[in-house]
Every structure is written in C-alpha cells, then in structure tokens.
Amino acid sequence: MSEQTTNSPPQGRRWLVALPLIVFLALAALFLLRLYGGDPSKIPSALIGRPAPQTALPALDGLMKDGAQVPGLDPAAFKGKVSVVNVWASWCVPCHDEAPLLTELGKDKRFQIIGINYKDAPDNARRFLGRYGNPFGIVGVDGNGRASIEWGVYGVPETFVVGREGTIVYKLVGPVTPDNVDRVLKAEIEKALQAGK
Numbered sequence: 708m709s710e711q712t713t714n715s716p717p718q719g720r721r722w723l724v725a726l727p728l729i730v731f732l733a734l735a736a737l738f739l740l741r742l743y744g745g746d747p748s749k750i751p752s753a754l755i756g757r758p759a760p761q762t763a764l765p766a767l768d769g770l771m772k773d774g775a776q777v778p779g780l781d782p783a784a785f786k787g788k789v790s791v792v793n794v795w796a797s798w799c800v801p802c803h804d805e806a807p808l809l810t811e812l813g814k815d816k817r818f819q820i821i822g823i824n825y826k827d828a829p830d831n832a833r834r835f836l837g838r839y840g841n842p843f844g845i846v847g848v849d850g851n852g853r854a855s856i857e858w859g860v861y862g863v864p865e866t867f868v869v870g871r872e873g874t875i876v877y878k879l880v881g882p883v884t885p886d887n888v889d890r891v892l893k894a895e896i897e898k899a900l901q902a903g904k
Contacts (some may be wrong), residue, residue, distance in 0.1 A: 753859060754875045759785050759792070759867075760857040764847025767824055770833055772841055780821060780847025785873040789818040789899045791892075792867040793843075793883075794855055796827045797835035799863045801882035806839035808883045812892075813842030817900055822846040825855050825863050866892065870899045 759782065766779035784790070793809060795802040813820050822843035824832045829848070836843075849855050858867065861880055868877040877895040879887065 758873050759869050759875055762854045762857055764849055764854055767832055767846045767848050768829055770846055777846050780845055784845055785869050787871055789871055790821050790869040792821045794823045794825050794860050794863050794865045796825045796863050797831040802864045805864055805883040808888050809842040810840040819844050824848050826852050868895045868899050870902055
C-alpha cells in the first residue's frame, strides 16, 4: 500500500494563513474610504452654537491698512457684528488659492473679515497680504498655534462664521473655493445676518 502525502496545509490552517492578508485588506479599504469618501468640509465642530474663543491675539507688526496699523484680535470685536474668521498662513498652498476669493468677499461691508495668521513668519505674512490684497480688518497672530487649538482647527485653511452675539454658527474645513463660496459660505453668512435682525 502506498501512502499519499501532500504538503498542503489542512483546510483550517489555510484560513489562518490568509487571515492577516484579509485583515490588512479590510483595514486598507476602510482607510481609503474614510480618506476619500465624503466632503472634508462637513466635519462636525463641537464649537457650533458656542461662544467664539475669548483669546486675544497680537497684531501682525507692520501690517498697515488705510495708513493705520491693522489691529490684533480682541474677543470683544465679535459682539454686535457678523464675522468671518479665516485661519491662514503664507506657507499654506490652498490659502494662496482662496486669497482672491476672500478679497472679493471682503468688499461686502455688512460683516467683518478677521484673519488668524497661523504659525507664520511676519515678513512672509505681510508679503502674502501684499500680493493678494488684505481682506482682513483685524489680523491676530497665532505664533504657537494655541489659539487655533481653542478654535478647534484641524489644519489651515479653515473659516468660521460668527454671529452678532459672538457665537460660532458655521465652520468650513479646507479652503474657500469658487464652488463653495456662493453655495455654502455666502449662504451661511446671509443666515447669520438675517438672524441678528
């Protein structure tokens, strides 16, 4: 009698060998789905409906507008006015893309645009605003990033709409784009303007 021997593992062992590969592929698929699935600007913010952070920020030295130094961020600036707060930096590539849109948005005097300059060199920040125009009536410098953490910023750029009572009513994660400026951002600004009447 001849005995047949095979080198293939038993059926149960094949699954054990394939299990790490199956787990890896499932995790990779989940990662890709979360990375590319959905609109990153729709990340919910725990700050919606809460008062804007009460963090004062110093002015960007040497930044002038209409012959006067542009002031830093005083939390009292939010009371009584609808505000658009944009967190930006000169080293941020999407910030360069959104700058002309913010400059155009700044022509509407029914609300104020406030900039928070995030971890930037002052010379670079001034050069950036000189290149694209300065839509900001207030620019606070967040040199160490602590104030941006209080605002719940994931990364630059991010834009917030703050109502007249000083409460955050909307957060846009990512750059202002030609697609979302009219459809989303201006609509949220209009809601905030109407809410205060």
